Amino acid sequence: MIKLFENGAYLLNGTEIIEENADTAAILASKLGNEVISKEEAAKNTMAYEILEAHNTSDNMDKLKIKFDKLTSHDITFVGIIQTARASGLEKFPVPYVLTNCHNSLCAVGGTINEDDHMFGLSCAKKYGGIYVPPHQAVIHQFAREMLAGGGKMILGSDSHTRYGALGTMAIGEGGPELVKQLLSKTYDINMPGVVGVYLTGKPQIGVGPQDVALAIIGEVFANGYVNNKVMEFVGDGVANLSVDFRIGVDVMTTETTCLSSIWTTDQEVKEFYEIHGRTEDYKELAPKKVTYYDGMIYVDLSEIKPMIAMPFHPSNVYTIDELNGNLYDILDDVEKKALVSLDNSNVKFTLKDKVRNGKLYVEQGVIAGCAGGGFENICDATDILDGKFIGADEFSLSVYPASQPIFMELVKNGSIAKLMSTGATIRTAFCGPCFGAGDVPANNGLSIRHSTRNFPNREGSKITNGQVASVALMDARSIAATAANKGYLTAATDIDVNYAKPKYFFDRTIYDNRVYNGLGKPDSNVELKFGPGIVDWPAMSNLADNIVLKVVAEIHDPVTTTDELIPSGETSSYRSNPLGLAEFTLSRKDPAYVGRAKEVQKAEKARIAGEDIFAANDEIEDIFAKINTQFKVDPKETEIGSVIYAVKPGDGSAREQAASCQKVLGGLANIAKEYATKRYRSNLINWGMLPFILKEEIPFANGDYIYIPEIKNAIINKVNDIKAYVVGNTLKEFTLNLGELTDDERDIILKGCLINYYRQ
Known part of the structure; x- marks a missing residue:
């Protein structure tokens, strides 16, 4: 169950919610006795306010001028950012800046230009003093979780899914020019954002994963703009019932709500995450203060969340898998009608009803990948579901992309990779391609189920203007594995009996120590930047006329x-x-x-x-x-x-x-x-x-x-x-x-x- 409060709400001692109404003052007085606190003061007791205040360089908390602790970009964005910063006077990176190469890793399209950009990035890390993560080592957000995040810190990334709130880091995804400002020692200027509480209670059913929780929330808040450009602050007794990997999986999908950022309470589980990654000093305990006011409240009973599916063509187009399977033709008809809005091209005929075989929905492809799906726990749980089974020799295929080489290596060591390969699944290196149409592109009219972040038109790689159309439905890794075990017929993970082993994760950073270039604090102005022929300067642009x-x-x-x-x-x-x-x-x-x-x-x-x-x-x-x-x-x-x-x-x-x-x-x-x-x-x-x-x-x-x-x-x-x-x-x-x-x-x-x-x- 998910409930959206119509008004703001107070949270007392992190456990008791009091919705704002005509009786609120009297209720607060009875709870707090002689202690009096105004709404304005209570609004300053959020974790978000504490972090923003610590990073604000102005003397006005209504008009923020933020300086971030760290920056991160990938190889679709860092060339343009650095070119813009160079044209604007860049001499060195003033804060740690990480350049990852996880979007154009394949170097398969356009000749040399992808690897040319990578070499440009490496030369920039040397010249300006940055960190360079080579292709196939880690997707941008997993590297940030493992190596950059810190309690109470702020990170700015040139990717919309820059979200590390579950680790106590307020992270924001922005366009490249905002990173340029930080590289030139300027500030990120915004009005103080509203803060919406997300109160989690209960414990997820066995088989329900983070994508299920995330999609359920997105379905409730996207269309009505409930959290638009606000900070989502996750609190409640239910947080303790979620592993850190689970929290991360929910957190990364908050981008699809259109919120500005996110932050979670931290606890012993988060502290252990930092210990596992050899960064105990980066842990900080975060919690809302005794009396905290939120501009809105989302109440989530985790025990009532069921396996979800976001049908084409948006993460908010959500149904429970049981609901879809129980009303197949009616829902598919509705999905097809909605799709006409996005696929307004007469050359394309879109249907999903042809996927129904013997009364069941058949999908041609499954993908578990990227910053949302490629986590250790997701892949281990999917392995347990598929152990001893096989995906079949029909159209259905399954690809699994661990989110980083350290995760990949641990999955090799604990036997998960061998088990997955024996089912017929293929294992790939860390790559964001399936999330934006540069990897695992389905056949024309294909339907792919993915634990990734988006299912917009063309995100899977089809070209509508060429008469090609395929589509993606978002699901959790567990239900994707259950579907794979059922050889492509849509199946909820809660419908199968599985013993989840939950192996312990061991992080080995020697992979990064041996391969990642770390030039922090060591800029070398004598380094010549490497420009491939595809790297072109920005054209001249005119001042605004009268x-x-x-x-x-x-x-x-x-x-x-x-x-x-x-x-x-x-x-x-x-x-x-x-x-x-x-x-x-x-x-x-x-x-x-x-x-x-x-x-x-x-x-x-x-x-x-x-x-x-x-x-x-x-x-x-x-x-x-x-x-x-x-x-x-x-x-x-x-x-x-x-x-x-x-x-x-x-x-x-x-x-x-x-x-x-x-x-x-x-x-x-x-x-x-x-x-x-x-x-x-x-x-x-x-x-x-x-x-x-x-x-x-x-x-x-x-x-x-x-x-x-x-x-x-x-x-x-x-x-x-x-x-x-x-x-x-x-x-x-x-x-x-x-x-x-x-x-x-x-x-x-x-x-x-x-x-x-x-x-x-």
Whole structure:
């Protein structure tokens, strides 16, 4: 059972919840006697507040300026981050910065470019004083758990699943420019976030795993935005009933709720985790104080959680496996109808009903992988379920990816790997590929069940615009193993009788000592960076002009637009270090005409900057300016010309800055949205000098229309948030856009055109 409190709540002594209502004051008085505490003071008693206060460099806890203890990036993001930081004056890494190579590990697509990026990363670790983790050693978040996390610390990562709350570390996933700021000794500026308590009680049923708990919570809080951009703080007597591996598995999936970060109470189990990893000094006991106020409360009875499945195409599209198996055709029909929203392409016919065989749902693939699924306990439990069985010789296949080499080695030593291999499963090295479409891509029309983090369209690697479609359902490793034991027929782990051995984990760090480059505190400015031919500098970007003309070049009315739809993952990631090359894929699986439209608009802006004939570069522009000049006196040479996309709620999912930067290098100047799905996407827009407009009302324009915004530069300078804009038609139709709250630095970044210009100037 999961209950969401309608109001805030007080937590007394870490055990008693008192929901905020008209009787709260009297109840608190009776409980506390003469002790009086205000809501404002009680809100300061969260673990989140304590950690944020310790890392805040401003004198105002409402307006935070955070400096992180450590940074981490992987090989889709670190090249762009370091290139941006270099262009902005980077001399050395001021805090520990770890470069892992777990996303483009295979070096199989695009020739030498993946390994070229790895060598660039190694040379940067040497030159600037960082840590370099070679391919196949560890996925980014497992290395951070094993080697970086610390009680009461804060880590910033350029991956959305940067979550180490179960270890007492407040970790945040952001776009690359936010890491650039830290590398330049600047701060992470946010308003004090709300904190929502997650009260766990009870003990999970045998066979229920962390993914089941996580999916159940996501299903309750995603659509209503209950924890959007807030911190989830896990408390309650149920925490003690979960192993640390179990807590980690729940924690990493909090990203899919759209929360900002997470933090958990710590105990002897967490202390033992640090002891096992040889880092006892990094343990810190964390707990909310005697009287703590939360902005909301999620009450979770772990004993009532059942094996879950998140059906295509979102982690919040959840059902219990029993519910799905009991109402198969009705639920599949509903899933197919929901899928039409995401798969709005006439070339694709999507169905799951053809997966029903003899009244049961058959899946073609199972994957246990990455930061969510590749943990030691998950794989050991899956091994116990499969021990002595085999997966069969039909379409169904099973792949298992231990999350790090130390985990892999221990699984070899305790015999789990041999047992899994004898079932027909294949064992892979640490690699994030299955999570974003770069590994284990199913066949066309295939259905894959995965203990990984996301199941958005294309995350499994299919290309809808090429007529290819496959889909992923998220499940826990235990139920995936149960399904594998049943040769591909969907089965809940609670439906089988298994003796879970729960072997003890022994961590051997010599793998890292012998292979990971550690240059902390040893920058060598004489090292020459290694640039492969695929590593290209950012193109020049202009300061914001006094006035702007925008052409709407994409109009998306899906309830939510993911970053994967804005810039697809998978093989497109091979171009991640070439801004213009990667930009060619922008919206390619959502609106294939976008790139061409944006480039046509950009021709006029390029001509304006070069002092050439704007009207000759784009034959639409002359008529647009003529119409604008019926009401305003505007010089085209002094007016910036660019493109804009409209989406209802863009930015769910990955932290990849490329979702914004690809628009910018194609001449994108703004987004217009009813709201932004995540803070990190809005921050990415701002850091690339794009205007994050909000329009709550129905849009007065259509795809292909031009919008004129006069005096936008003055509005930014004078902190005017309601911006007058005009749809350019036979007449000028006025409407109002809103910019939302912007810090002084964010306004300056937009004025200067991007973060690089901001630091250069």
